[in-house]
Amino acid sequence: MTEPVVEVRHLRKTYGDKVAVDDVSFAVSPGEIFGILGPNGAGKTTAVETLAGMRRADGGTTHVLGHDTQKHPTAVRDVLGVQLQEATLHDKITAGEAIRLFAGFYPAPADPDELLALLDLTDHADKQFRNLSGGQKQRLSIALALVGNPQVAILDELTTGLDPQARRNTWDLIDRVRDTGVTILLVTHFMDEAERLCDRLVVIDGGRIVAEGTPRGLIDGLEGDRTVVLRFADEVVGAAREVLDRLAATHPDVTRVEEMDGVPGEIAVTGTPRVLFAVVPALAEADLVPDDVRTVTRTLEDVFLAVTGRTYVEQDEEPALVTEGDRS
């Protein structure tokens, strides 16, 4: 087995009486994008800041590339790149200047021009920080985390505050960064982001790990209901509803039939994984042909609901990188 690049064992971190991280363990293999997913306040940032040697743990061990980051926090300075939730740069520094300045802090930095190209910033290299868009600032913050040529990068809430297109572009970029050989620890409260990017992940809630695995494995491991949504033309929707209601009352694989809110003609049928086998013959018998059929895709949100009993609420926040001017 390959040695893990990051290894966290029984990590515990408190702030006074507040237990922010409680018995958290995970290991990250070389070249992985490993996710730490959870709602706001779950303890994600505390866990990675402690792992990076920026905070003292109250218990447990943290290693990066074999270095004990609690005992020797500076040992990983040149191999670990950290992009934290909020960083401040001077309004007037340009993107190119910032990258070259930070490159000077490292013994074997990345080539600033290559980094600008990797992060689609070449055309914005001469723009002052205050004039960069949210997405460009975000990409610059990732570039600054990568400028030391790290083997491991921690990216914390990297798409918070970005519009959907900028988020998707950032996801493509993270794939590109991983393709250069960097192992990535991705902290996020966005379920879709974790599902799209992570090879494996832990879900944290209230400081504890509540689920761990690949996104697909966690979703496929969910027991229980499947939902099929059917859309019917106006003239047949009433008849279809009757057939499906009868099915719910009589068929063991069908538990619920509901009209979808705000979508005329759409009916959702919920039941066991065999629900489709019940629905199709019943509609065929009545010669009721739906205009559209889709299954409701299960996501990590369903995993969160299954393990915590709570619905996951995503809250977007301020852009992650702010100028000094923005702070006033």
Ligand SMILES: Nc1ncnc2c1ncn2[C@@H]1O[C@H](COP(=O)(O)OP(=O)(O)OP(=O)(O)O)[C@@H](O)[C@H]1O
């Ligand atoms: N410096 C601090 N002093 C006291 N409590 C803190 C401190 N930093 C974080 N906390 C508390 O510890 C808990 C975990 O916070 P943390 O920031 O690690 O969570 P998170 O999952 O990263 O959430 P977010 O994405 O909102 O930052 C929260 O209840 C938070 O209020």
